[in-house]
Amino acid sequence: MSKILIIGATSALAHETAKHFATEGADLLLAARSPEKMTAIASDLKVRGAGRVETFEFDASDLHRHQELFDATFEAFGELDMLLIAHGTLGNQKLCxxxxxxxxKELNTNFTSVVSLLTIAANYFERRHRGVIAVISSVAGDRGRKSNYVYGTAKGAVSLFAQGLRNRLAASGVTVLTIKPGFVDTPMTAKLRKGLLFAKANVVGEGIYRAMKQKKDIVYLPWFWAGIMLVVKSIPERVYKRLSLG
Incomplete structure (x- = not known):
């Protein structure tokens, strides 16, 4: 059975994804800041059929503990087959x-910490010549908007870094999956006004699971965001800068 490390495991998308792996009997190591939430999620995943579920209290912004997390994973499982990086914050743009x-602070959480984790993971999987590294980016990283360009900058940088990593690791047989969700109804977006483009977390979680299993390179979730962002990216800058996209 697969041995999977999930960072940011208490996020709605990570939990929904983990549910699908649990039904396969996968061994899961959950890393997140809240031990209480992880305990509840671990119990849920065990009921759903997960093999082993271990937890590790972890703040991704503390870069000095990143290697410690991987060491704990290897100590628990001996090896690692898949990694899902799902942590992040949707900061206050005005405050930024x-x-x-x-x-x-926002760039450190949403980009620098991700780069650190990806670098450690890439070196490990490259030596093994197999494995799946999945990272949640965002459609916000495809083009800057005045309402969230700090968040979008971090996510865009993550996507670019993952692209380079994918190119580097292709010869080693390692999959690097970039996940680009659109609007998702989760606690992270609780303060945003919901519209027709908002997807349910369980729908996106299933999409992440399938993309990891199918060893995709890039996936937009839900699928229609690929078309939306194709149009958005095609708008000339002289026009785009005058648009009010929120």
Whole structure:
């Protein structure tokens, strides 16, 4: 059975994805900041059929503990087949505009910490010549918008980094999957007004699971966001900069 490390395991998308792996009897190591939430999720996954479920209290912003997390995973499972990086924050754009410190904090959480984790994982899987590295980016990284360009910058950088990593690891037989969700109804977006484009977390979680199993390179979730972003990216900058896209 697969041995999977899930970082940001208490997020709605990570939990929904983990449910599908649990039904296969996978061994799961959950890493997140809240031990209470992880305990509840671990119990749920065990009921659903997971083999072993271990937890590791972990703040991704603490870069010095990243290697420790992987060491704990190897100690628990001996090896690793898949990694899902699902942590992140949707920061306050206005606050970021007013504060360099706040901007750097968001970039550290959503980009720098991801790069650190991806680098450690890439070196491990490259030596094994197999494995799946999946990272949740966002459609927000495809083009900057005034309402969330700090978040979008981080996600766009993550997508670009993953693209380079995918090119590097292709010869080693390692899959690097970039996941680009659109709007998803989760606690992270609780303050946003919901519209027709909002998807349910369980739908996106199933999409992530299938993409990891099928060893995809890039996936937009739900699928229609690929078309939407194709149109958005085709708009000339002289026109785009005058648009009010929220």
């Amino acid at each position: 505009e007013e504060s360099v410190a706040e901007t750097l």
